[in-house]
Amino acid sequence: MRILKKALPIWSAFFLVCSIPVWAQCPYVLDVERVEVAYIYDGDTVRLKDGRKVRLIGINAPETSKDNKPAEVFADEATEKLSKLLSQAEASLLLGKEKQDRYKRWLGYLYADEVLTSEYLLREGLAFHIAIPPNTRFSDCLKAAEIEAENKGLWGQNSTLLKNVSELSGRESGFRVLTGVVTSIRQIRNAHLLIIDKKLAVKVDESFMDGTDLSGANQFKGREVRVRGWIKPKKASDPAHYLPWFLVIRHSSQLEWL
Structure with missing residues:
Protein backbone atom coordinates (compact mmCIF):
# COMPACT_ATOMS: atom_id res chain seq x y z
CA MET A 1 0.00 0.00 0.00
CA ARG A 2 1.37 3.39 -0.96
CA ILE A 3 0.71 5.83 1.87
CA LEU A 4 1.68 9.29 0.74
CA LYS A 5 3.56 11.76 2.84
CA LYS A 6 2.01 14.96 4.10
CA ALA A 7 2.90 18.25 2.46
CA LEU A 8 6.56 19.17 2.75
CA PRO A 9 7.80 22.28 4.56
CA ILE A 10 7.26 25.61 2.80
CA TRP A 11 10.78 25.79 1.40
CA SER A 12 10.45 22.30 -0.10
CA ALA A 13 7.10 23.13 -1.64
CA PHE A 14 8.63 26.31 -3.08
CA PHE A 15 11.43 24.26 -4.64
CA LEU A 16 8.91 21.88 -6.19
CA VAL A 17 6.80 24.67 -7.67
CA CYS A 18 9.88 26.33 -9.11
CA SER A 19 10.98 23.02 -10.63
CA ILE A 20 7.63 22.28 -12.30
CA PRO A 21 7.79 22.97 -16.06
CA VAL A 22 6.00 26.11 -17.19
CA TRP A 23 4.13 24.21 -19.91
CA ALA A 24 1.02 23.65 -17.80
CA GLN A 25 -1.99 24.85 -19.81
CA CYS A 26 -4.96 23.40 -17.96
CA PRO A 27 -6.01 26.11 -15.50
CA TYR A 28 -6.02 25.83 -11.76
CA VAL A 29 -9.45 26.70 -10.41
CA LEU A 30 -10.38 28.10 -7.03
CA ASP A 31 -13.44 25.97 -6.32
CA VAL A 32 -11.41 22.90 -5.32
CA GLU A 33 -11.40 21.00 -2.04
CA ARG A 34 -8.21 20.11 -0.23
CA VAL A 35 -7.77 16.35 0.05
CA GLU A 36 -5.24 13.78 1.23
CA VAL A 37 -4.42 10.85 -1.02
CA ALA A 38 -4.02 7.64 0.96
CA TYR A 39 -3.43 5.11 -1.82
CA ILE A 40 -2.69 5.05 -5.55
CA TYR A 41 -4.12 2.11 -7.48
CA ASP A 42 -2.66 3.10 -10.84
CA GLY A 43 -2.13 6.18 -13.00
CA ASP A 44 -5.80 7.15 -13.10
CA THR A 45 -7.34 5.94 -9.83
CA VAL A 46 -6.64 6.88 -6.22
CA ARG A 47 -8.22 6.50 -2.80
CA LEU A 48 -8.54 9.50 -0.51
CA LYS A 49 -7.97 9.47 3.22
CA ASP A 50 -11.73 9.94 3.74
CA GLY A 51 -12.35 6.65 1.90
CA ARG A 52 -13.52 7.98 -1.45
CA LYS A 53 -12.21 6.19 -4.53
CA VAL A 54 -11.54 8.73 -7.29
CA ARG A 55 -11.23 8.08 -11.01
CA LEU A 56 -9.30 10.88 -12.71
CA ILE A 57 -11.23 12.60 -15.48
CA GLY A 58 -9.74 12.96 -18.94
CA ILE A 59 -7.26 10.08 -19.04
CA ASN A 60 -6.96 6.33 -19.21
CA ALA A 61 -3.72 4.92 -17.83
CA PRO A 62 -2.42 1.35 -18.30
CA GLU A 63 -3.78 -1.23 -15.87
CA THR A 64 -1.52 -2.52 -13.09
CA SER A 65 -1.24 -6.22 -12.34
CA LYS A 66 -4.38 -7.76 -10.80
CA ASP A 67 -6.50 -10.91 -10.90
CA ASN A 68 -3.49 -12.89 -12.19
CA LYS A 69 -3.21 -10.56 -15.17
CA PRO A 70 0.21 -8.96 -15.81
CA ALA A 71 0.58 -5.21 -15.73
CA GLU A 72 0.15 -3.41 -19.03
CA VAL A 73 3.13 -1.61 -20.55
CA PHE A 74 4.03 1.55 -18.58
CA ALA A 75 1.45 0.84 -15.85
CA ASP A 76 4.06 0.81 -13.09
CA GLU A 77 5.77 3.90 -14.46
CA ALA A 78 2.47 5.83 -14.53
CA THR A 79 1.65 4.76 -10.97
CA GLU A 80 5.05 5.72 -9.63
CA LYS A 81 5.07 9.05 -11.49
CA LEU A 82 1.70 10.00 -10.00
CA SER A 83 2.81 8.83 -6.55
CA LYS A 84 5.99 10.90 -6.69
CA LEU A 85 4.18 14.01 -7.89
CA LEU A 86 1.56 13.83 -5.15
CA SER A 87 4.01 12.95 -2.37
CA GLN A 88 5.73 16.31 -2.79
CA ALA A 89 2.67 18.53 -3.13
CA GLU A 90 -0.64 19.50 -1.61
CA ALA A 91 -3.51 17.67 -3.29
CA SER A 92 -6.84 19.20 -4.21
CA LEU A 93 -9.88 17.88 -6.04
CA LEU A 94 -12.45 19.31 -8.43
CA LEU A 95 -15.38 16.99 -9.03
CA GLY A 96 -16.82 16.67 -12.52
CA LYS A 97 -20.26 17.68 -13.69
CA GLU A 98 -21.13 14.00 -13.43
CA LYS A 99 -19.78 13.23 -9.98
CA GLN A 100 -19.86 9.42 -9.89
CA ASP A 101 -19.71 6.57 -12.38
CA ARG A 102 -21.65 3.32 -12.43
CA TYR A 103 -19.04 1.74 -10.15
CA LYS A 104 -19.72 4.45 -7.52
CA ARG A 105 -16.24 5.92 -8.00
CA TRP A 106 -15.98 9.67 -7.69
CA LEU A 107 -14.99 11.44 -10.90
CA GLY A 108 -12.68 14.39 -10.56
CA TYR A 109 -9.69 16.48 -11.59
CA LEU A 110 -6.84 15.98 -9.13
CA TYR A 111 -4.26 18.71 -8.63
CA ALA A 112 -0.78 18.49 -7.13
CA ASP A 113 -0.31 22.04 -5.91
CA GLU A 114 -1.55 23.84 -9.06
CA VAL A 115 -0.60 21.16 -11.59
CA LEU A 116 -3.39 19.02 -13.02
CA THR A 117 -2.13 15.45 -12.63
CA SER A 118 -4.01 14.23 -15.73
CA GLU A 119 -2.21 16.79 -17.87
CA TYR A 120 1.13 15.86 -16.32
CA LEU A 121 0.75 12.14 -17.13
CA LEU A 122 -0.40 12.88 -20.68
CA ARG A 123 2.68 15.01 -21.36
CA GLU A 124 4.87 12.22 -20.03
CA GLY A 125 3.23 9.75 -22.41
CA LEU A 126 1.98 7.64 -19.51
CA ALA A 127 -1.75 7.86 -20.26
CA PHE A 128 -4.12 8.35 -23.17
CA HIS A 129 -6.63 11.17 -23.36
CA ILE A 130 -10.30 10.22 -23.27
CA ALA A 131 -13.28 12.60 -23.09
CA ILE A 132 -16.56 11.27 -21.71
CA PRO A 133 -19.48 13.73 -21.67
CA PRO A 134 -20.55 15.58 -19.65
CA ASN A 135 -17.09 15.69 -17.99
CA THR A 136 -15.24 17.52 -20.76
CA ARG A 137 -14.31 20.77 -19.02
CA PHE A 138 -10.57 20.51 -19.77
CA SER A 139 -10.69 18.24 -22.82
CA ASP A 140 -9.02 20.76 -25.15
CA CYS A 141 -5.96 21.35 -23.00
CA LEU A 142 -5.68 17.66 -22.14
CA LYS A 143 -5.72 16.75 -25.82
CA ALA A 144 -2.99 19.34 -26.42
CA ALA A 145 -0.96 17.78 -23.61
CA GLU A 146 -1.17 14.36 -25.24
CA ILE A 147 0.06 15.77 -28.54
CA GLU A 148 3.12 17.13 -26.72
CA ALA A 149 4.08 13.59 -25.68
CA GLU A 150 5.18 12.87 -29.28
CA ASN A 151 7.17 9.59 -29.10
CA LYS A 152 7.35 9.36 -25.33
CA GLY A 153 6.06 6.51 -23.21
CA LEU A 154 2.98 4.80 -24.63
CA TRP A 155 3.48 6.57 -27.96
CA GLY A 156 7.09 5.45 -28.29
CA GLN A 157 6.62 1.73 -28.62
CA ASN A 158 4.07 -0.82 -29.79
CA SER A 159 2.13 -1.40 -26.57
CA THR A 160 -0.94 -3.62 -26.31
CA LEU A 161 -3.10 -0.50 -26.00
Whole structure:
Protein backbone atom coordinates (compact mmCIF):
# COMPACT_ATOMS: atom_id res chain seq x y z
CA MET A 1 0.00 0.00 0.00
CA ARG A 2 1.37 3.39 -0.96
CA ILE A 3 0.71 5.83 1.87
CA LEU A 4 1.68 9.29 0.74
CA LYS A 5 3.56 11.76 2.84
CA LYS A 6 2.01 14.96 4.10
CA ALA A 7 2.90 18.25 2.46
CA LEU A 8 6.56 19.17 2.75
CA PRO A 9 7.80 22.28 4.56
CA ILE A 10 7.26 25.61 2.80
CA TRP A 11 10.78 25.79 1.40
CA SER A 12 10.45 22.30 -0.10
CA ALA A 13 7.10 23.13 -1.64
CA PHE A 14 8.63 26.31 -3.08
CA PHE A 15 11.43 24.26 -4.64
CA LEU A 16 8.91 21.88 -6.19
CA VAL A 17 6.80 24.67 -7.67
CA CYS A 18 9.88 26.33 -9.11
CA SER A 19 10.98 23.02 -10.63
CA ILE A 20 7.63 22.28 -12.30
CA PRO A 21 7.79 22.97 -16.06
CA VAL A 22 6.00 26.11 -17.19
CA TRP A 23 4.13 24.21 -19.91
CA ALA A 24 1.02 23.65 -17.80
CA GLN A 25 -1.99 24.85 -19.81
CA CYS A 26 -4.96 23.40 -17.96
CA PRO A 27 -6.01 26.11 -15.50
CA TYR A 28 -6.02 25.83 -11.76
CA VAL A 29 -9.45 26.70 -10.41
CA LEU A 30 -10.38 28.10 -7.03
CA ASP A 31 -13.44 25.97 -6.32
CA VAL A 32 -11.41 22.90 -5.32
CA GLU A 33 -11.40 21.00 -2.04
CA ARG A 34 -8.21 20.11 -0.23
CA VAL A 35 -7.77 16.35 0.05
CA GLU A 36 -5.24 13.78 1.23
CA VAL A 37 -4.42 10.85 -1.02
CA ALA A 38 -4.02 7.64 0.96
CA TYR A 39 -3.43 5.11 -1.82
CA ILE A 40 -2.69 5.05 -5.55
CA TYR A 41 -4.12 2.11 -7.48
CA ASP A 42 -2.66 3.10 -10.84
CA GLY A 43 -2.13 6.18 -13.00
CA ASP A 44 -5.80 7.15 -13.10
CA THR A 45 -7.34 5.94 -9.83
CA VAL A 46 -6.64 6.88 -6.22
CA ARG A 47 -8.22 6.50 -2.80
CA LEU A 48 -8.54 9.50 -0.51
CA LYS A 49 -7.97 9.47 3.22
CA ASP A 50 -11.73 9.94 3.74
CA GLY A 51 -12.35 6.65 1.90
CA ARG A 52 -13.52 7.98 -1.45
CA LYS A 53 -12.21 6.19 -4.53
CA VAL A 54 -11.54 8.73 -7.29
CA ARG A 55 -11.23 8.08 -11.01
CA LEU A 56 -9.30 10.88 -12.71
CA ILE A 57 -11.23 12.60 -15.48
CA GLY A 58 -9.74 12.96 -18.94
CA ILE A 59 -7.26 10.08 -19.04
CA ASN A 60 -6.96 6.33 -19.21
CA ALA A 61 -3.72 4.92 -17.83
CA PRO A 62 -2.42 1.35 -18.30
CA GLU A 63 -3.78 -1.23 -15.87
CA THR A 64 -1.52 -2.52 -13.09
CA SER A 65 -1.24 -6.22 -12.34
CA LYS A 66 -4.38 -7.76 -10.80
CA ASP A 67 -6.50 -10.91 -10.90
CA ASN A 68 -3.49 -12.89 -12.19
CA LYS A 69 -3.21 -10.56 -15.17
CA PRO A 70 0.21 -8.96 -15.81
CA ALA A 71 0.58 -5.21 -15.73
CA GLU A 72 0.15 -3.41 -19.03
CA VAL A 73 3.13 -1.61 -20.55
CA PHE A 74 4.03 1.55 -18.58
CA ALA A 75 1.45 0.84 -15.85
CA ASP A 76 4.06 0.81 -13.09
CA GLU A 77 5.77 3.90 -14.46
CA ALA A 78 2.47 5.83 -14.53
CA THR A 79 1.65 4.76 -10.97
CA GLU A 80 5.05 5.72 -9.63
CA LYS A 81 5.07 9.05 -11.49
CA LEU A 82 1.70 10.00 -10.00
CA SER A 83 2.81 8.83 -6.55
CA LYS A 84 5.99 10.90 -6.69
CA LEU A 85 4.18 14.01 -7.89
CA LEU A 86 1.56 13.83 -5.15
CA SER A 87 4.01 12.95 -2.37
CA GLN A 88 5.73 16.31 -2.79
CA ALA A 89 2.67 18.53 -3.13
CA GLU A 90 -0.64 19.50 -1.61
CA ALA A 91 -3.51 17.67 -3.29
CA SER A 92 -6.84 19.20 -4.21
CA LEU A 93 -9.88 17.88 -6.04
CA LEU A 94 -12.45 19.31 -8.43
CA LEU A 95 -15.38 16.99 -9.03
CA GLY A 96 -16.82 16.67 -12.52
CA LYS A 97 -20.26 17.68 -13.69
CA GLU A 98 -21.13 14.00 -13.43
CA LYS A 99 -19.78 13.23 -9.98
CA GLN A 100 -19.86 9.42 -9.89
CA ASP A 101 -19.71 6.57 -12.38
CA ARG A 102 -21.65 3.32 -12.43
CA TYR A 103 -19.04 1.74 -10.15
CA LYS A 104 -19.72 4.45 -7.52
CA ARG A 105 -16.24 5.92 -8.00
CA TRP A 106 -15.98 9.67 -7.69
CA LEU A 107 -14.99 11.44 -10.90
CA GLY A 108 -12.68 14.39 -10.56
CA TYR A 109 -9.69 16.48 -11.59
CA LEU A 110 -6.84 15.98 -9.13
CA TYR A 111 -4.26 18.71 -8.63
CA ALA A 112 -0.78 18.49 -7.13
CA ASP A 113 -0.31 22.04 -5.91
CA GLU A 114 -1.55 23.84 -9.06
CA VAL A 115 -0.60 21.16 -11.59
CA LEU A 116 -3.39 19.02 -13.02
CA THR A 117 -2.13 15.45 -12.63
CA SER A 118 -4.01 14.23 -15.73
CA GLU A 119 -2.21 16.79 -17.87
CA TYR A 120 1.13 15.86 -16.32
CA LEU A 121 0.75 12.14 -17.13
CA LEU A 122 -0.40 12.88 -20.68
CA ARG A 123 2.68 15.01 -21.36
CA GLU A 124 4.87 12.22 -20.03
CA GLY A 125 3.23 9.75 -22.41
CA LEU A 126 1.98 7.64 -19.51
CA ALA A 127 -1.75 7.86 -20.26
CA PHE A 128 -4.12 8.35 -23.17
CA HIS A 129 -6.63 11.17 -23.36
CA ILE A 130 -10.30 10.22 -23.27
CA ALA A 131 -13.28 12.60 -23.09
CA ILE A 132 -16.56 11.27 -21.71
CA PRO A 133 -19.48 13.73 -21.67
CA PRO A 134 -20.55 15.58 -19.65
CA ASN A 135 -17.09 15.69 -17.99
CA THR A 136 -15.24 17.52 -20.76
CA ARG A 137 -14.31 20.77 -19.02
CA PHE A 138 -10.57 20.51 -19.77
CA SER A 139 -10.69 18.24 -22.82
CA ASP A 140 -9.02 20.76 -25.15
CA CYS A 141 -5.96 21.35 -23.00
CA LEU A 142 -5.68 17.66 -22.14
CA LYS A 143 -5.72 16.75 -25.82
CA ALA A 144 -2.99 19.34 -26.42
CA ALA A 145 -0.96 17.78 -23.61
CA GLU A 146 -1.17 14.36 -25.24
CA ILE A 147 0.06 15.77 -28.54
CA GLU A 148 3.12 17.13 -26.72
CA ALA A 149 4.08 13.59 -25.68
CA GLU A 150 5.18 12.87 -29.28
CA ASN A 151 7.17 9.59 -29.10
CA LYS A 152 7.35 9.36 -25.33
CA GLY A 153 6.06 6.51 -23.21
CA LEU A 154 2.98 4.80 -24.63
CA TRP A 155 3.48 6.57 -27.96
CA GLY A 156 7.09 5.45 -28.29
CA GLN A 157 6.62 1.73 -28.62
CA ASN A 158 4.07 -0.82 -29.79
CA SER A 159 2.13 -1.40 -26.57
CA THR A 160 -0.94 -3.62 -26.31
CA LEU A 161 -3.10 -0.50 -26.00
CA LEU A 162 -1.92 1.11 -29.26
CA LYS A 163 -2.30 -1.05 -32.35
CA ASN A 164 -3.93 -1.60 -35.73
CA VAL A 165 -7.47 -2.97 -35.90
CA SER A 166 -6.13 -5.88 -37.98
CA GLU A 167 -4.08 -6.97 -34.94
CA LEU A 168 -7.10 -7.57 -32.70
CA SER A 169 -7.41 -11.22 -31.71
CA GLY A 170 -9.21 -13.69 -29.48
CA ARG A 171 -11.64 -12.15 -27.00
CA GLU A 172 -9.62 -8.98 -26.58
CA SER A 173 -11.41 -6.21 -24.69
CA GLY A 174 -10.80 -3.00 -22.77
CA PHE A 175 -9.43 0.43 -23.63
CA ARG A 176 -7.59 0.67 -26.93
CA VAL A 177 -6.29 3.30 -29.36
CA LEU A 178 -6.82 1.70 -32.76
CA THR A 179 -5.85 2.63 -36.31
CA GLY A 180 -7.43 1.21 -39.43
CA VAL A 181 -9.16 1.86 -42.74
CA VAL A 182 -12.88 2.55 -43.09
CA THR A 183 -14.27 -0.18 -45.34
CA SER A 184 -17.92 0.92 -45.14
CA ILE A 185 -20.21 3.32 -43.33
CA ARG A 186 -23.97 3.36 -42.93
CA GLN A 187 -26.59 5.17 -40.93
CA ILE A 188 -28.52 3.51 -38.13
CA ARG A 189 -30.98 5.05 -35.70
CA ASN A 190 -29.53 8.40 -34.44
CA ALA A 191 -26.01 7.29 -35.31
CA HIS A 192 -23.57 6.23 -38.00
CA LEU A 193 -21.75 2.93 -38.05
CA LEU A 194 -18.15 2.91 -39.28
CA ILE A 195 -16.78 -0.49 -40.26
CA ILE A 196 -12.99 -0.55 -39.89
CA ASP A 197 -10.91 -3.26 -41.56
CA LYS A 198 -14.08 -5.41 -41.60
CA LYS A 199 -13.38 -6.30 -37.96
CA LEU A 200 -14.44 -3.36 -35.81
CA ALA A 201 -17.86 -1.68 -35.80
CA VAL A 202 -17.70 1.86 -34.45
CA LYS A 203 -20.99 3.45 -33.45
CA VAL A 204 -20.77 7.23 -33.75
CA ASP A 205 -23.66 8.79 -31.85
CA GLU A 206 -24.58 12.06 -33.58
CA SER A 207 -25.70 13.70 -30.34
CA PHE A 208 -22.14 13.55 -28.97
CA MET A 209 -20.16 14.58 -32.05
CA ASP A 210 -19.97 18.36 -31.60
CA GLY A 211 -21.39 19.01 -35.08
CA THR A 212 -19.12 16.57 -36.91
CA ASP A 213 -20.92 15.67 -40.15
CA LEU A 214 -20.80 12.05 -41.26
CA SER A 215 -23.72 12.29 -43.69
CA GLY A 216 -21.56 12.04 -46.82
CA ALA A 217 -20.73 8.38 -46.36
CA ASN A 218 -18.78 7.83 -49.56
CA GLN A 219 -16.11 10.41 -48.75
CA PHE A 220 -15.00 8.39 -45.71
CA LYS A 221 -14.58 5.00 -47.41
CA GLY A 222 -10.96 4.01 -47.77
CA ARG A 223 -9.75 6.67 -45.32
CA GLU A 224 -7.44 5.86 -42.44
CA VAL A 225 -8.84 6.66 -39.03
CA ARG A 226 -7.78 6.42 -35.41
CA VAL A 227 -10.42 5.67 -32.79
CA ARG A 228 -10.16 5.27 -29.04
CA GLY A 229 -12.36 3.86 -26.34
CA TRP A 230 -13.41 0.57 -24.80
CA ILE A 231 -13.83 -2.30 -27.23
CA LYS A 232 -16.12 -5.26 -26.60
CA PRO A 233 -15.99 -8.63 -28.37
CA LYS A 234 -19.23 -9.73 -29.95
CA LYS A 235 -21.53 -12.03 -27.98
CA ALA A 236 -24.00 -14.46 -29.51
CA SER A 237 -26.90 -12.27 -28.39
CA ASP A 238 -25.49 -9.08 -29.93
CA PRO A 239 -26.84 -7.52 -33.16
CA ALA A 240 -25.22 -8.63 -36.40
CA HIS A 241 -23.64 -5.21 -36.98
CA TYR A 242 -21.38 -5.61 -33.90
CA LEU A 243 -18.89 -7.63 -36.00
CA PRO A 244 -16.07 -9.30 -34.02
CA TRP A 245 -15.59 -6.10 -31.97
CA PHE A 246 -17.68 -3.07 -31.14
CA LEU A 247 -16.82 0.42 -29.88
CA VAL A 248 -18.99 3.45 -29.07
CA ILE A 249 -17.87 7.02 -29.85
CA ARG A 250 -19.37 9.64 -27.55
CA HIS A 251 -17.09 12.61 -28.14
CA SER A 252 -15.39 14.00 -31.25
CA SER A 253 -11.92 13.59 -29.70
CA GLN A 254 -12.35 9.81 -29.89
CA LEU A 255 -12.16 9.89 -33.70
CA GLU A 256 -9.27 11.28 -35.76
CA TRP A 257 -8.92 11.17 -39.54
CA LEU A 258 -5.31 10.49 -40.49
